[in-house]
Amino acid sequence: MIILAIFMLIFGVYLIYWTMYFRRMNKLTASLPEPLTLPLLGSAMNFMGNSEKMFQNIQELVNLAFQHKGCVKVWLGPKLYVAIANPEDAQVVLDNCLDKDKVYRFLRPWLGHGLFIAPVDLWKTHRKVLLPIFRNKIVEEYLDVISEQANILLERLEEKLDKGKFDVLKYITACTLDIVFETAMGERMDVQHKPDTPYLQARETVITIINKRLFKVWLQPDCLFNLTSYAKQQKDNIDLTHKFTDEVVQKKRFEYEKKINKESHVQSSGKLQAVLDLLFNREIEFTNEELREHIDSITIAGNDTTALVIAYTLVLLGVHQDAQQRVLQEQEAIFDKSKRGANREDLQRMSYLERVVKESMRLYAVVPIIARNIHEDIYLPVCETTLPAGTGAVIGAFAMHRSEAVWGPTANEFDPDRFLPERSVGRHPAAFIPFSYGSRNCIGRNFGMMIIKSILSTVLRSYQIEAQPINKLKMEMLLFPTEGHQIKISKR
Numbered sequence: 001m002i003i004l005a006i007f008m009l010i011f012g013v014y015l016i017y018w019t020m021y022f023r024r025m026n027k028l029t030a031s032l033p034e035p036l037t038l039p040l041l042g043s044a045m046n047f048m049g050n051s052e053k054m055f056q057n058i059q060e061l062v063n064l065a066f067q068h069k070g071c072v073k074v075w076l077g078p079k080l081y082v083a084i085a086n087p088e089d090a091q092v093v094l095d096n097c098l099d100k101d102k103v104y105r106f107l108r109p110w111l112g113h114g115l116f117i118a119p120v121d122l123w124k125t126h127r128k129v130l131l132p133i134f135r136n137k138i139v140e141e142y143l144d145v146i147s148e149q150a151n152i153l154l155e156r157l158e159e160k161l162d163k164g165k166f167d168v169l170k171y172i173t174a175c176t177l178d179i180v181f182e183t184a185m186g187e188r189m190d191v192q193h194k195p196d197t198p199y200l201q202a203r204e205t206v207i208t209i210i211n212k213r214l215f216k217v218w219l220q221p222d223c224l225f226n227l228t229s230y231a232k233q234q235k236d237n238i239d240l241t242h243k244f245t246d247e248v249v250q251k252k253r254f255e256y257e258k259k260i261n262k263e264s265h266v267q268s269s270g271k272l273q274a275v276l277d278l279l280f281n282r283e284i285e286f287t288n289e290e291l292r293e294h295i296d297s298i299t300i301a302g303n304d305t306t307a308l309v310i311a312y313t314l315v316l317l318g319v320h321q322d323a324q325q326r327v328l329q330e331q332e333a334i335f336d337k338s339k340r341g342a343n344r345e346d347l348q349r350m351s352y353l354e355r356v357v358k359e360s361m362r363l364y365a366v367v368p369i370i371a372r373n374i375h376e377d378i379y380l381p382v383c384e385t386t387l388p389a390g391t392g393a394v395i396g397a398f399a400m401h402r403s404e405a406v407w408g409p410t411a412n413e414f415d416p417d418r419f420l421p422e423r424s425v426g427r428h429p430a431a432f433i434p435f436s437y438g439s440r441n442c443i444g445r446n447f448g449m450m451i452i453k454s455i456l457s458t459v460l461r462s463y464q465i466e467a468q469p470i471n472k473l474k475m476e477m478l479l480f481p482t483e484g485h486q487i488k489i490s491k492r
């Protein structure tokens with residue numbers, strides 16, 4: 001009897017707490033539109049089904065948001081999310097809320113406290129240390145690695161010459177993996193020649209399971225997830241990837257210690273200094289575990305994103321032959337008929353290609369949403385709403401990049417020249433955010449652009465591309481065309 005009374009009391013207090021919580025959250029955001037919301041579930045049914053269906057549902061939410069100054073609210077079970085697709089409010093959130101939303105917790109077993117999902121206090125000190133390593137002067141040292149891998153990509157693509165359409169992403173991903181691994185860890189993976197290594201398979205499996213968890217509501221609570229076979233599969237494969245990076249970190253630590261003890265006779269000058277080499281002997285003495293978490297975060301965040309941008313750009317250029325012709329003219333003005341790799345000055349001269357890449361990232365924001373935790377009440381000036389602490393703010397980069405309010409009536413059309421300086425005057429700084437915005441933006445953005453331009457330059461100087469427009473998209477952690485990045489290639 002007493003136990004029942006205690007139980008009822010606890011339940012009663014819990015109910016009062018939630019009723020007050022919901023009331024406050026709903027009151028503060030009362031002016032925002034919301035889709036059909038059911039008790040307990042909220043609008044979770046919008047986030048069920050396959051990733052293509054979900055993309056359509058999200059588009060409907062976006063349309064609802066555009067009817068209300070670019071903001072919409074969505075209850076997912078007990079959690080309130082506000083999705084934002086106008087630059088002014090996005091800027092306020094991205095400038096002030098540096099804490100990642102709880103949804104990123106699914107990456108925690110893999111990336112630990114690596115930069116990508118580090119809690120704010122830790123992130124502040126670690127980002128300061130990592131930032132100088134991604135300066136242009138340092139990443140430009142990696143241009144030789146990029147050209148070498150780009151040439152291997154050309155050789156691999158030869159098997160597809162004049163053979164009809166094929167999905168180019170897998171070729172590009174192998175190339176960017178080789179670049180990112182070698183420059184981050186100083187180790188050659190040679191994925192382009194050996195795509196079936198256990199490490200890569202493990203990495204793929206982990207990404208697949210995390211994607212499933214993100215979008216299947218019933219897999220989200222740990223207690224349910226741990227009952228499924230996915231939990232063990234995830235753990236085994238994460239252990240395998242950790243073991244790989246741990247071994248590289250130990251080897252590098254050994255080399256570093258030998259060097260500082262002056263036991264090494266190996267001259268380090270002239271040898272490529274990978275990101276990992278540069279992380280030793282800094283203001284913070286990182287532990288091996290921290291080094292592994294940072295390197296894993298960099299290789300995960302830097303690879304598929306870069307590969308996707310290249311693949312989308314190739315498809316767009318295959319559709320828009322006039323733009324491809326302009327890119328080629330620019331390339332010939334820089335290289336004449338030479339097939340050499342691009343250097344720093346060459347990359348700076350590729351201004352039209354840069355506009356094409358930006359337009360590709362605008363139309364296909366490969367990181368379509370960015371989710372932040374609102375840690376204290378914050379006012380959104382355009383939506384004229386206070387987001388209460390505890391809300392998740394979802395910045396819809398994909399939606400904002402296609403907003404007619406921002407980009408005009410041609411928002412859905414491919415027009416690289418909209419990035420000409422004279423046509424960019426007056427555009428809000430947070431209107432175009434492929435690399436996010438504010439102090440927690442992408443640390444590898446310049447490096448990413450360098451890889452993208454170099455690879456496109458190499459491929460386009462050798463091959464003519466043809467493609468059909470992309471029809472349907474699906475959303476996983478990143479944005480993919482349902483039918484892949486289909487292109488045809490022929491020799492120039």
Ligand code: HEM
Pocket residue numbers: 115116117127180297298299301302303305306309366367369370371433434435436440441442443444445447448449
């Ligand atoms: C076109 C290619 C790329 C795109 C579109 C991209 C996009 C992004 C975005 C949108 C974020 C913020 C995510 C969020 O707040 O949820 C981010 C963060 C990050 N990116 Fe990139 N990225 C690219 C290339 C790279 C490269 C090449 C690297 C490194 C080699 C890299 C490393 C990182 C890291 C470490 C973070 C976390 C930064 C932090 O929290 O301080 N990215 N990236």
